[in-house]
Amino acid sequence: MRSPLAFFWKHCLLALGFCASGTVWAAHAYAQFGDIRYPSGFSHFAYVNPEAPKGGEVVLVPPTRQSNFDKYNPFTLKGSAPPSMLGMMFDTLLVGNMDEPTTSYGLLASDVSVASDRLSVTFQIHPQARFHNGDPVLATDVRHSFERLTSKQAAPQYRTYFGEVKKATVLSERSIRFDFVRPNSELPLIVGSLPVFSHKWGLEGGVLKPLDQMVMDIPIASGPYRIGRVQFGKDISYERDPAYWARDLNVRKGQFNFDRITYKIYKDSTAQLEAFKAGEFDYMQSFIAREWARAFTGRAFDRGDLIKAELAHGNAGDFQGFLFNTRRDKFQDVRVRQAIALAMDFEWLNRQLFYNAYSRVRGFFVASDFEAKGRPGPDELALLMPLRSVLPAAVFDQDVPQPPQTALDPASGQTLRDHLRQARDLLKDAGWTYRDGALRNAKGQAFKIEFLDSSGSMGRVVTPFAKNLEKLGIQVQYKVIDFALLQKRMDVFDFDIISNRTVGSEAPGTELLERYGSRSADVEGSGNVIGLKDQAVDALLDKAVSATSRPELVTSLRALDRVLRHGHYVVPHWYGGVHRVSWRSKAFARPAELPRFYQPEKLVTTVWWSPNAKAMSSTVPTAPAAKVSNKAP
Template identity: 40%
Template sequence: MQRRTLLSSGLALGLPAFPALAQGTPAAAPAGPRRVHALSLLGDPALPADFTHFPWVNPDAPKGGEITLYALGSFDSFNAYILRGTTAVGMGNLYDTLLKESADEASAEYGHLAGMVELPADRRGVTFELREGARWHDGRPITAEDVVWTFNALRQHGRPFYRAYWADVTEVVAETPRRVTFRFSTEENRELALILGQLAVLPKHWWEGRDFSRPGLEVPLGSGPYRIERFEAGRSVAYRRVADYWGRDLPTMKGTANFDLMRYEYYRDATVSLEAFKAGSIDFRTENVARDWATAYDFPAVRRGWVKRDEVRHELPTGLQGFIMNERRPLFQDRRVREALGLVFDFEWMNTNLFYGSYARTTSYFSNSDFAARGLPEGREKEILERFRDKLPPEVLTREFKVPVTDGSGNNREGARRALDLLREAGWTVKDRRLTNAQGQRFEFEILLNGPTFERVALPYIQSLQRLGIEARVRTVDPPQYQVRMDAFDYDMTVEVFGQSSSPGNEQRDYWTSAKADENGSRNTVGIKDPVVDEIVDTIVNAPDLPSLTAACRALDRVLLWGFHAIPQWHSRTFRLAWWDKFGRPERAPKRAIGLDSWWVDAEKERALAEARRAG
């Protein structure tokens, strides 16, 4: 599950521990339904039922002021939930979710729109009771019917992700105006209640007479702390804080949503947005380009102290970012070919010459977590893999997976030699400096990118491929066009990010399973169709405890790595932040997020900055 951790002691979702079964002794009778203020897969939630605010926020943070942020590309829709259209950033500010995640805990959600959660003894469902007084911006109450309508609309018309994520939900029923129950097909999907807690509820009455499946720029009705005040299609959108927001005093909201106005300005690429930040048109920036972080922030406003910078360490699992090959293309269906393409990717040279040594090489689909495969399989993981021994490459059970390592000199002869050997085994030979197969077809493909930033990574890689006789080329398109092509699986190779969490689960179906390989818009961007992967994903989803989940994730990790479905790139354990010095922020950041929603405009700092800039 995204952003979750499964419990190791047998406690799940606040329910009693699973009963121990002694030989010849029947299990204890299950307890009755339990009502809780929060859900956690890590035992008891860290915060009690009477908590007043999240521990990292300043509950007395002043409201007011404006913040200008940036986005890349453009937008043509305010419907964030469907496959069509490009959604404006910031739409999450418009809607309330049933529960709200704690950015300080690995797996906890606290009552937000729903003030109480009821968990049945058989674990085959969950009930949410909506808070009295919860209302839409037009003053009408938020009801259980809104929840039912939202769930059904998303499952029927929303992105394919929802159908995969909610596959084990059989029914949703509005039992009373404020009580809604979801029923499950299994008691084994331990995370499903928390997944449903993430549901952003939409207004049924506003959508009646409108086509939910179509994108559009009609300003939607919301219930959250902000509403859209104005926009210029494709160029900017501004959100105004709702002064009489119904949930402003909830413990999940105290100290957050402090800016009166949040404005997003769109730019065509990251370089232009950086220049806008330097000029003071943007107030806050996260820097994802190591070269820019090292070299581009020596400008007058930084030297004068008007712009501040910080690296904030986080505890998020980092998943895997890498070049992926579209295995729907015949060119990439041979495992030996995919391995060969990875052998000539020279991370060590790139890290030294492009990234100023700031990154660590990614070696797992579950990097920076205990779910990453390591050493040789043993224990429960080995038991899982042994079931598929005759369907797996022998290396999965006999060798530790390691990414290729070079000396960083840029002269990767050993990698090129091994790659050519594998390509010859796969039927490719070099003729007149071109790699061709027995039919005379050349080995050539396109690397699709959504902006120029990654061109400096792709071009050195292309040079390495040329030494093998492979003709690769870069195709850079704008983000909306890129998303359309990704949704239609219209690419040869691209850069993909498989985000992971503290409790992998239902989202793995969308990432890897055969059922999603041909469903446009799914996250199975590689196009994997492997019955072994399908079965291991089911084992992950239905894992009864943390040791079982860990073993299943490590098994999946090992199978994916030895399948050479991606060329792993790199990751960082810090957020790089830069901002104009007009903000106050809490004494610490949450462990698992930037926490910008808990910052505020400091009136004295803003005034001093304005005076300094006028004088300067």
């Protein structure tokens, strides 16, 4: 086997620090910070069972709040695609793994080469790569996919995500180069994650449809599954492709083991849980502490037919909170946003509603190295000082803001009443005073807030929050709407406050441009839900995405977290340290070891297998559940 280091030393001049050929990196994998675990020719990832049998069927529900689907195209803004379609059907040039957050290995690409100036990356396409229609995957298909996804016909987040990629150039039948706007060590990973599809997808009568008009056209992709049985808008099955071109490739060995994976969609969360207990599907994840403690119980759990487990993981914590739409005039003053946040009593919620199962979200990079603490140190100050003219003085001379805390004993800390007094004073300073039965501005307009929710689960949180806000004179409306309507209103920024969750990342980077960057603030459908436009934030985002080492990334993100927290753009929620999952015991077998970084639904669909599969060729035992318990957390 040839290791990437051996390859590098053979072809590079150590004293100059770059390759004589002009290539600084050429190997089977790429790591943002140079740390590759698996050498060239490795057999399989450590957390899989390479002998896992193929066969069986598993029935799941979407991990999101999806209530329907109305198209087969996952790349456009309008409408909803079937759940998990991207991961099931579309291969990418590179693929990551669940143990290394900033490293990816060749999938469609058999080799990746980064130029010595870091302004381009070249991929060699695997000669065996095939689409579902039997056509070879060629460099022209890769360029076609890139150009379609960065066009105005695609959802806008793709243009932001690939925004620093200048162009794609076909060098030969199976060789393609991507040129970058500037050096950025993350860009090879970004380009490597490009979903690739055939240039024939959407071709009708020799004419290619615009991407946003491809609604019912079945994608021509190259992934491990194809679309199977469909009850349109409700249920969809993905059928494993027995001729999948990468089935024996090391980055796919022991993965995608079920012959059929079906997703059933329920519009009501209560109906979904009861259906799980009745045996209509095989696995679900719980995000609600009360539900986990009180509803995941019964004879099926007592008999062991249903397993209830809290799976440990090493993930960064998920960010969750109520997000202000700062495009609305009433939320543009930071004092108003801070005052509203003071009215939420997390400690009461955790005691009374959450069974003390959660910790408070404090920053934008939860439970990670990137979370700001105290006052800025010398490394952060080096980034912040050039921005001093556009930052509040508090960024430099005060500790990073913390969510308000209430104490049971008034003598040991502040109470909710103390926080409401602070909120009243902040609102008054911002021009809002209580008169004529409501909190009003100088024009006499009453302060009204609408909370939108698609599941109804936030009602028990909003209700006590609203009562506290009403003590300040703020009128609150809590409105439950269908998820598709909520998504549409979010896409056009027609909301006051919404609850939002972002999965934590061990190496945040380019995706932050779309989430917090000024360029995406007015782009419909973008991830910049807050509507954030801030010169200092943009400058720190620029530092983060151009980091060339882990310490540089940590420093830039801590500075970013600090600036965002001083902006009080959210009312922070809470997070848990485990994945709460439940599954039908006879439906799954799984490796004994869990990977370090994972989302449980992806673990189920890629790594687990059916214990009833006929082609059983391994004696790897089913692992015992981690922290299995039917008691409240």
